[in-house]
Amino acid sequence: MxxxxxxxxxxxxxxxxxxxxxxxxxxxxxxxxxxxxxxxxxxxxxxxxxxxxxxxxxxxGPDLWVGTQSAAAPALYAEVARLSQVSATTPMYMVQSGVVRAGGKELPAAISPLPETPPLVGSLTVAGGAWPAPDANVALLERGAAQTMGVGPGSDATVVGGAGSVGLRISAEVRDISHASYPLSTPAVVYVTRSVWQALGGDAAATTARFGARIRDLSQLRATALAIRDLAPAGVPIAINDGALVxxxxxxxxxxxxxxxxxxxxxxxxxxxxxxxxxxxxxxxxxxxxxxxxxxxxxxxxxxxxxxxxxxxxxxxxxxxxxxxxxxxxxxxxxxxxxxxxxxxxxxxxxxxxxxxxxxxxxxxxxxxxxxxxxxxxxxxxxxxxxxxxxxPPSRLAGSLEVGRGGIGPRLGSSLLLGRPGRTSTAVAVLLLGLVTVIFSVITEATLSSFGSEPSTWGYAYDWRVDYVKGLAPADAQHALDGTAGIAASLPVYDVNATIDGNRTDARFVTPAQDLLRFHLLTGRTIASDSEVLIGAGLAASTGLAPGRSVLLQVGSAPTTVLIAGVYRELDNLGQVLVGRDSLLLGLQPKATPAYFVVRLQRGADAAGVRSRLEQSVAGQFVVSPVRDLIAVPLGNVFQAVLLILGFGLAVVAGMVMFAMTMILADEHTFVIGILKAIGARRRQLAASLAWAAGLLIVPAVVLAVPAGILLTAALIAALSQVVGGVDVVLPVAALAIAIPIALLAPILGFAIPARAALAASPLEAIGMER
Amino acid sequence: MLKYDIDSEIEPLTAPMVAAHGLTKLFSGGGADLRAVSDVSFELEPGIFAAITGPSGSGKSTLLHLLGGIEKPSSGEIDVAGTAVHALGESALAKFRLMQVGFIFQAFHLIPNLTIFNNVAMPGLLAGVASAALRDRVLRLLETVGIRDKADRLPHELSGGQQQRAAIARALVNDPQVILADEPTGNLDSAAGDAVLQLLGELNDRGKTLLMVTHDARIAGWAGKQLRMRDGRLVTTAET
Incomplete structure (x- = not known):
């Protein structure tokens, strides 16, 4: 049964x-x-x-990463390896600050020696090439850096380290789970073979070092991190983080x-x-x-x-x-x-x-x-x-068709629709939804395309970041910048490791200069004195620090109390950064030297010519990075691809649904069209009433959809802005003016095709359609 | 010498109101043609109440549709109120249906979304009759057919008999000379059916030419003339 x-x-x-x-x-x-x-x-x-x-x-891979000064690293490494909670360690990676030049571009680089063989506890994956022999004259470039420079395996490169420069070949790209990819993590990570490392000056030319440790009992992760921190000699900076931070x-x-x-x-x-x-x-x-x-x-x-x-x-x-x-x-x-x-x-x-x-x-x-x-x-x-x-039963609203008001077209058209308010409102709602979707896609796409593509989004009013090699004195660097025609202004940026309220972070110290750096505040206010700092959104999110709190800031061995004045949007290092005045740093560390300079060119200056003159003035000891190279929006390509797929996909689906709904509505009117034809309505009169009916469906949907779509999108982008920070809505009027009529084609066709068929049919055929 | 023209002597004083000559309608489909109406010829004088009778499938409704300009003939000629219907184009046919004939359907075919008033007013609206005049005319017609108090109701709120009265009022709103009714009592009980027939009779008394399709001999008895059809052919024409 x-x-x-x-x-x-x-x-x-x-x-x-x-x-x-x-x-x-x-x-x-x-x-x-x-x-x-x-x-x-x-x-x-x-x-x-x-x-x-x-x-x-x-x-x-390791559970914890430890970073410290190169001089203190070997002893710390040995002590950590001996800790009972630590089951294994990665090799120790010494790090030289330098430059990598390839594909006509150059990036500031963190250069480390590659282990001779893949380590037992590791973080590296070599992609697009084999693990190189220790004596090979090659370097491995982190994937993001390779993409930024537009180079790959086989490309020639020059690596400038702490004590020398080596011309070599890029043998492969490397993925390193201890770092986010460049430019999310700067400087670019470069691994070189042991022989190249020695040619660059070896461990003696390194400034920092890092290594990872596996923990026996992950429930003791924090306790072990604290124990490692206590192993560091007084005054020696140490950074410990969970590898999952990225x-x-x-x-x-x-x-x-x-x-x-x-x-x-x-x-x-x-x-x-x-x-x-x-x-x-x-x-x-x-x-x-x-x-x-x-x-x-x-x-x-x-x-x-x-x-x-x-x-x-x-x-x-x-x-x-x-x-x-x-x-x-x-x-x-x-x-x-x-x-x-x-x-x-x-x-x-x-x-x-x-x-x-x-x-x-x-x-x-x-x-x-x-x-x-x-x-x-x-x-x-x-x-x-x-x-x-x-x-x-049809709705009483249909009674609105009365003798004496308007022509037959609008009166009959409105009556056809109002007689079935449920169906009509469903069609209007579907139209509304489809149009809102299209408007949402267009505005969001325009907003995200605009967001991040302009340096000002990130507060960068400068054109170049200029790194300088170790051999060049900061005063000479500043002198060269000041003396180069075409440069409007430059500013030293001090970049150091610091601890704020017990949390390790990058700290940046600058002279306030609206012409070069404009911090995009998410909450709070700007810095008003030396005892105030701003923190990046990433740092605020991971530590819970908020404006108005007074916390302990430690740079090197010098502690001071600072007030968190505000939280700002920062792309670099995922916003795990704080910013203070350089006078604050120089008060704590009078001998601190700038890590790099930011430079703004004169309006209309020939950038290539200025760059050439600047590099010649210091014999190539500058690394010039155009700011646009530094601001690739993370996941921007994914967002745009997703929006493109969804925008088109949903517009097509919304179009299909709108087509179907209006088709059903017009289909249902076939019977009425048949009666009207039988009692003498002319085709022109019926076409006019159907056109009015279509207009009465579409016009309210458009009138509601445009403000609703804009407001909804603005609200959603505002919500996104809470997460990503300061995303301003861009209203692409021209794109909307094109997209909305295109989106309306489907419902208009959905109404026109069956309506045309009904108008062409004989009255009896149309009446017979009532099944 | 003058010749005596006998034909002119016997020519009727008025031309036929409805005339068909060699009227044929073929329906194609399923690989074979169906001859629904075959070589039908007749003439009806003005003011007559005629019934087209015959068994189911005899072609009587198709004949009515042809006369009313709802279907186009495959061949033959139709003349209604002096109009050569068979020669009309799409737009002229619509105007003919609007002004010269009033159609009454078995299933009423009122527009469900519209009130009774608006249903009745619709042909007047389509014809562009002035609002005030149309309002008066519609209310007078509703009064005539006895449903003046139902003007603001929707069709589904009325009984079948009341709906058919509304359909009759709609057929009359542009004051056509010919009323075509296709089984007007087919969906009604006998009391409601008799009331509708009474109403049609009164219209005929006022001078309207009435052509009604029915398969019911009793109902056909209301008419003054019967056209009997079988298998698409007109087999007899009889005065009653």
Missing amino acids: RRRRARAYLTFGVASIRQRWWEAAVQVGVALLAMAVVGAGLVTASSVPASYAATKLRLN VEGLQPLVLALEGFLVLFGLFGLVACLFFIVGTTRADLIRHARTLGILRATGWSLRQVRWLLMLQRGAPVLAGVLLGAVAAVALAGWMTDQVVQLMGLSAALDTAPLVLAGTGAVILLAALAAVRLATRGFGRTSPGATLAAGYRQ
């Missing part, structure tokens, strides 16, 4: 889908998109930490990406539900006689509802299954893009439970929509349904 019933459901379900295949196709498409983007967002968010865990496991630092961006995807997915789901409600209600009318026959021949209302649910649920289920596959593929690509920034290998956390849960929610929502749409169906007896079909 049950099998026969299932077969009956199947027979009707298949027949219905074959008859209205495009409706099923729209449902599959929308469910696929909703599932794909929501699933991809959720899976990506969990895959990023999973990728770190998997890469760390594969490399047998993952955590990017988490806000990952969450923002996830948020975008889930939001877009929800747009798709809502569109899907509107569509299901609209088509189900339309089916109750279109197939009223069929449903009447079913009821008259023994089908219960419940069974009829099951049939309708099957007709909608099957395409949605197909969409969900295909969407799950698409979600895994999309998440794989996005995870790969994200984790590359941290030197990780993508490991997809397929999270079957997440995907199953998302799919179940979409499917249940679809079935609930059918249930909602069939509310009230069944109040008519099977006999009445058979005789006259199931008809919802």
Whole structure:
């Protein structure tokens, strides 16, 4: 019995889908998109930490990283290795400050010797080449730096270290999970073979060193970190961090990406539900006689509802299954893009439970929509349904058509729509949703394209960052900058390690200069005295420090109390930075030397000529980095690609749904068109009333959608701004003026095609369409 | 010498209100043509109440649709109120349906979204009748058919008989010379059906030419003339 019933459901379900295949196709498409983007967002968010865990496991990576001065490092390294809580250590990586020049560009570099063989406890993966022999004249460049310079394996390069310069070949790219990728982490990381290291001056030319340690009991991670800190001699700076810091630092961006995807997915789901409600209600009318026959021949209302649910649920289920596959593929690509920034290998956390849960929610929502749409169906007896079909009583609003006001077109058009306010409002809502989606995509794309591409976004009013090699005295560097024609202003920047409220961080000290550095405050105010500092958003997020707090700042061995005046947006080192006046630093460390200079060119100056003159004046001991090279927005390519896919995808889906809804609406009016033709309405009159009906659908949708889309987008971007910091909405008027009419093509066609067919049909044919 | 023209002597004083000559309608489909109306010819004088009768599938509704300009003939000629309907184009046909004939359908075919007033007013609106005049005319017609108090109701709120009365009022709003009714009592009980027939009879008494399709011999008895059809052909024409 049950099998026969299932077969009956199947027979009707298949027949219905074959008859209205495009409706099923729209449902599959929308469910696929909703599932794909929501699933991809959720899976990506969990895959990023999973990728770190998997890469760390594969490399047998350390749990803690320790950084200190090169001179103190060997002794500290030996003591840490002896700690009972430490099970193993990485090799010790000495670090020289220098420059790498390749592909016509140069970057400030942190140069370290590469172990002779892959270490047992490691953080490095060599990509695109073999682990080089110790005597090879080669260097390995971190992936982000290689991309910035546009070079790869086989490219020639010059590495300038603490005590020399070596011409060599880049043998491979290297991924290093102890650092975020350049330019998120500066300077660029360069590994050289032992022979090259010696040619550059060896350990004696190193300034800092770092090594990693594996901890026996991870529950003792913090205690072990504190124990290591206590091993450092007094006055020796030491930085200890969890290797996962790079993952955590990017988490806000990952969450923002996830948020975008889930939001877009929800747009798709809502569109899907509107569509299901609209088509189900339309089916109750279109197939009223069929449903009447079913009821008259023994089908219960419940069974009829099951049939309708099957007709909608099957395409949605197909969409969900295909969407799950698409979600895994999309998440794989996005995870790969994200984790590359941290030197990780993508490991997809397929999270079957997440995907199953998302799919179940979409499917249940679809079935609930059918249930909602069939509310009230069944109040008519099977006999009445058979005789006259199931008809919802038209609304009293239809009474607005009265003699004496306006032409026949607007009056008839409005009456056609107002007679079915439910269907009309659904069509308007779908139109509204589709237009809001398009507006959202256009504005967000424009905003994100603008965001970060201008140095001023990051507070950088300068054109160049100028690093100088160790052999050049800071005073000579400043003199050269001051004496070069074409340079409007320059400013030394002191970059040191510091501890603020017990947290290790980079500290930057500068002379306040609005012409060169404009700190984009997220909260608080600017620095008003030497005893005040600003902290980057990343540091504020990871430490909980906030404006108004007085905390202990330690630079070297000199402590002082400072007031946190504000939190600002900072790209460098994921915002794990504090900024104070250089007079504060020089008060603590009178012999401190600038790490680099920032330079602004005169308006209209020939940048290449100025650069050439500047480099000649110091015999090439400057490293000039144009500021635009330093401000690649993290995940910008992923965001833009996602927006592009979703913008087009959702516009297409919204267009399909709008097409379908307006088509159903026009289809339902076929019967009325038939009557009107039979009583003498001319084609021109009917076309005018249908044009008015289309206008009455579209105009309110546009009028509502434009402000709603702009306000909603502004609100969402403001929310994003809370995470990323100071993202200003860009309103691309020209792009919107093009996108909105394009988006309206689908609903206009959806109305025009069936309306045209109804107008062309004979009156009897049109009346006969009432099934 | 003058010749006596006998034909002019017997020519009717008025031309036929409805005339069909060699009227044929073929429907194509399923690989075979269906001859729904085959070589039908007849003439009806003005002011007549005629019934087209015959069994189901005999082509009587198709004939009515052809006369009303809702269907186009495959061949033959139709003349209604002096208009050569068979020669009209799309726009002229619409104007003919609007001004010269009033159609009454078995299933009423009122527009469900519109009030009874607006349904009745619709042909007047389409014809561009002035608002005040149209309002008066609609209310007077609703009064005539006995549903003046239902003017603001929607069709589904009325009984079948009331809906058919509204359809009759709609058919009359542009004061056509010919009323075409396709099984006007088919969806009504006998009391409501008799009331509708009474109403049609009164219209005929006021000079309207009435052509009604029915398969019911009792209802056909209301008409003054019967055109009997079978298999698409007009088999007899009889005065009753």
